[in-house]
Amino acid sequence: MKVLVxxxxxFIGSALSLRLLERGDEVIGIDNLNDYYDVGLKEARLARTLNYAGYRDLRADIEDGERLSEIFAxxxxxxxxxxxxxxxxxxxxxxxxxxxRTNLVGFANILEACRHHGVEHLVYASSSSVYGANTEMPFSVHHNVDHPLSLYAASKKANELMAHxxxxxxxxxxxxxxxxTVYGPWGRPDMALFKFTRAILAGEPIQVxxxxxxxxxxxFIDDIVEGVIRVLDRVPAGNPDWSGAEPDAATSQAPYRLYNIGNNQPVELMEYIGxxxxxxxxxxxMEMLPLQPGDVPDTFADVSDLVRETGYMPSTPVAEGVARFVEWYRGFYRV
Incomplete structure (x- = not known):
């Protein structure tokens, strides 16, 4: 297939692009290489894909609707x-x-480009943060998610509504x-595992x-990518049993679907640090601190829909995933 990523x-985009290229797909990669975190790390990730003849590397910002439309055309x-x-x-x-600008305006530009250029299937990133104030565990895509606790979460919920x-x-x-909570080699420096590793090796305290x-x-990143590819290959159809009288949040009469992608095995932060x-x-x-504004105490993914409909099953235990991250980190930063 010809897939635009x-x-x-x-972190996820580069790993996904690699997997698609390895199986023979053509990939058009779009990134603006902004400086939210280390641009050098982003360039190093990109270098892994540039050796493939089927990869096109484009500098663009999804906030630029005109540029996006040109690329799709x-x-x-x-x-x-x-x-x-x-x-x-x-x-x-x-x-x-x-x-x-990015999560709302940018996503609207993506939807418009898909609309006008005959895209067969749009898969997009939402987040476990949409569950917000929900406390019923495990989190299910069939639950109501109308109480986000951060603007990030609200923007992801809005993406789901816009897509529908x-x-x-x-x-x-x-x-x-x-x-x-995606983690693993080539991860984001603003995520806990990356920050903890850097601080511990430097002899500095970590904020817990x-x-x-x-x-x-x-x-783990490999499990995430496997789930994305299985979903990408499965174009949703409308749910003929959907009812407006008892609406199911995860499906629709329209060709629309929501899934959780998680490990289905929540781990306490102290065990993760251990x-x-x-x-x-x-x-x-450790510097022990209270829960931060916008954060939720626990996350736990019900992935039964994804398992049933795509055969996806996460397979990487946290101890193995953390070890693989540390091996990559030591090699990449030579520490």
Whole structure:
């Protein structure tokens, strides 16, 4: 297939592009290489894909609707995976307009480009953060998610609503993926594992929020990519049993679908830190802090829909995933 991937220099986008290229797909990668975090890391990720003849590397910003339309018209992608976004819960508290521009305006541009250029299937990144104030565990895509706790979460919920509108009005098949705490080699420097590793090796204290008591459904990057590819290959159809009287949040009469992608095994933060300490052979000095604004105490993904409909099953335990990250980190940063 010819697949357009936005955020192609990002953590998930670069890993996904590699897998698509390895199986023989043509990939059009779009990234603006912004400086939200180390551009050098993004360039190093990109270098892995540039050796493939089937890869086209384009500098573009999804906020630029005209440029985006030109790319779609020139390359005619059959399927699109939108991973470009302004990420981060805490950053959204201090920089809200960055989320409006990229996650709302940018996503609207993606939808318009798909509408006008005959895209067969749009897969886009949502987030476990949409569950917000929900406390029923595990989180299910069939639950109501109308109480986000950060603008980042609200922007991802808005993406799901926008996608449904386009699926309904223009019959564009769309699938939203709620990612749960993705980690692994080539990860983001603003994520906990990256920050903890850097600090512990430097002999600096790590900030442990919620006094280490919260749990996260940490999901290894390879498992995430496997789930994305299985969903990309499965174009959604409308649910003939959907009823407006008892609406199912995860499906529709339109060709629209939502899935969780998580490890389905939440781990306490202190256990996660313990795995990291074992891999580094060094104890962490911890600064214990309260839960931060916008954060939720626990995440736990119900992935039964994804397992049933695509055969996806996460397979990487946290101890193995953390070890593989540490091996990459030591090699990449020569420490």
């Amino acid at each position: 936005t955020g192609s220099a990002g 020139s390359f005619r992608p059959e399927r699109v995976v939108n991973l470009a976004a302004q990420a981060g819960v805490r950053y959204s508290i201090d920089n809200p307009m960055a989320y409006v 509108t386009y699926s309904h009005l223009y019959r564009i098949p769309t699938t939203g993926l709620r990612f749960f 929020f919620n006094y280490g008591k919260h749990r996260r459904d940490f999901t 795995c990291l300490e074992d891999c580094l052979g060094k104890k962490a000095e």
